[in-house]
Amino acid sequence: MKTHREIPVCGMKAVAAVFARRPECVKRLFFDPETGRAAGDFCRLLAREKRVYRQVPPEELERIAGTVHHGGIVAITDRPVATEVTPDEIAAWSRARRGLVVLDRVGNPHNLGAIVRTAAFFGVPAIVYGVSREQALPGESTYRIAEGGMEFVEVRPVRGLPGFLRAIRPQYQTVGAALQGRPLDQLQIVSRSATRPVALVLGNEEHGLAPPVLAACEHRALIPGTGAIESLNVSAAAAVLMHWFHGRD
Missing domain, CATH: 3.40.1280.10 (SPOUT methyltransferase, trefoil knot domain)
Structure with missing residues (x-):
C-alpha cells in the first residue's frame, strides 16, 4: 500500500503541538480568517524559513484538510516514519x-x-x-x-x-x-x-x-x-x- 509522505494536521491544539515539538516538519500552513488571528507566531516562523502560509476560504480549507472537522487551521507536515520497536x-x-x-x-x-x-x-x-x-x-x-x-x-x-x-x-x-x-x-x-x-x-x-x-x-x-x-x-x-x-x- 502506498503511503503519502505528508499528512495534514488539523485543529489548533494539534497544530500548536507540532510547532512546539517539530517545527521543521511543517511545510505549509492554511487557516480561515477567524483562526488566522491566533496563528501569528506560526506565520512569523514560517516567514523566516520562507515556507508557505495562507488564509483560505472555508471550502478550500476543507479540501486541504480532507475533512470538515479541521478546526479552522491545517498544517501540512512530514509524516513520521514508524520503525519497529527495538x-x-x-x-x-x-x-x-x-x-x-x-x-x-x-x-x-x-x-x-x-x-x-x-x-x-x-x-x-x-x-x-x-x-x-x-x-x-x-x-x-x-x-x-x-x-x-x-x-x-x-x-x-x-x-x-x-x-x-x-x-x-x-x-x-x-x-x-x-x-x-x-x-x-x-x-x-x-x-x-x-x-x-x-x-x-x-x-x-x-x-x-x-x-x-x-x-x-x-x-x-x-x-x-x-x-x-x-x-x-x-x-x-x-x-x-x-x-x-x-x-x-
Missing part, C-alpha cells in the same frame, strides 16, 4: 518506569487517536501495535482526535504480537484487558513502584484480544461494571486502565 528502547522505557500500551487490531482511527491522547496525558511514552490489516494506523483523524498527543507518544509497529509480549516479560508485566479477567482491585500488581512497570494490552473493538495474544499476557484485567452493558469502548477502557496503572502513583 529491545533497547523497551529496556530504556522499563528502566525509567514508564508504562506501555500494546494494541491488537484496534481498527477505528478515532479510537487510536483517543488512546494516544490518554497516553500523552498519563505520560505513557509509546503505543505499540501489531502489524495487521485490521489495525488502524495514524492518519489525519488520529492526529485531530489526539489533540496534540501524537507529538508526545510514539506509535510504533511490531511483528508477531504474542512473541513480542513474551519477549518483554523481563522488563514489563503484561496485562491484557479481557472479559475473562480478574477485577482490577483483585490484581496483585503495583505499577510504577514495581520492579517491572505495566504494559497494557488492548484488543479489537468487536472481538477483543486474539486468543494467542491473550495467552501471551501474564495477567488478565477486567473493569467491573453493573453488568447492564458488557464492556466499554476500547478507548474508554484504555483511559480507565491507564489511570489505574499509570495515573495514581
Whole structure:
C-alpha cells in the first residue's frame, strides 16, 4: 500500500503541538480568517524559513484538510516514519518506569487517536501495535482526535504480537484487558513502584484480544461494571486502565 509522505494536521491544539515539538516538519500552513488571528507566531516562523502560509476560504480549507472537522487551521507536515520497536528502547522505557500500551487490531482511527491522547496525558511514552490489516494506523483523524498527543507518544509497529509480549516479560508485566479477567482491585500488581512497570494490552473493538495474544499476557484485567452493558469502548477502557496503572502513583 502506498503511503503519502505528508499528512495534514488539523485543529489548533494539534497544530500548536507540532510547532512546539517539530517545527521543521511543517511545510505549509492554511487557516480561515477567524483562526488566522491566533496563528501569528506560526506565520512569523514560517516567514523566516520562507515556507508557505495562507488564509483560505472555508471550502478550500476543507479540501486541504480532507475533512470538515479541521478546526479552522491545517498544517501540512512530514509524516513520521514508524520503525519497529527495538529491545533497547523497551529496556530504556522499563528502566525509567514508564508504562506501555500494546494494541491488537484496534481498527477505528478515532479510537487510536483517543488512546494516544490518554497516553500523552498519563505520560505513557509509546503505543505499540501489531502489524495487521485490521489495525488502524495514524492518519489525519488520529492526529485531530489526539489533540496534540501524537507529538508526545510514539506509535510504533511490531511483528508477531504474542512473541513480542513474551519477549518483554523481563522488563514489563503484561496485562491484557479481557472479559475473562480478574477485577482490577483483585490484581496483585503495583505499577510504577514495581520492579517491572505495566504494559497494557488492548484488543479489537468487536472481538477483543486474539486468543494467542491473550495467552501471551501474564495477567488478565477486567473493569467491573453493573453488568447492564458488557464492556466499554476500547478507548474508554484504555483511559480507565491507564489511570489505574499509570495515573495514581
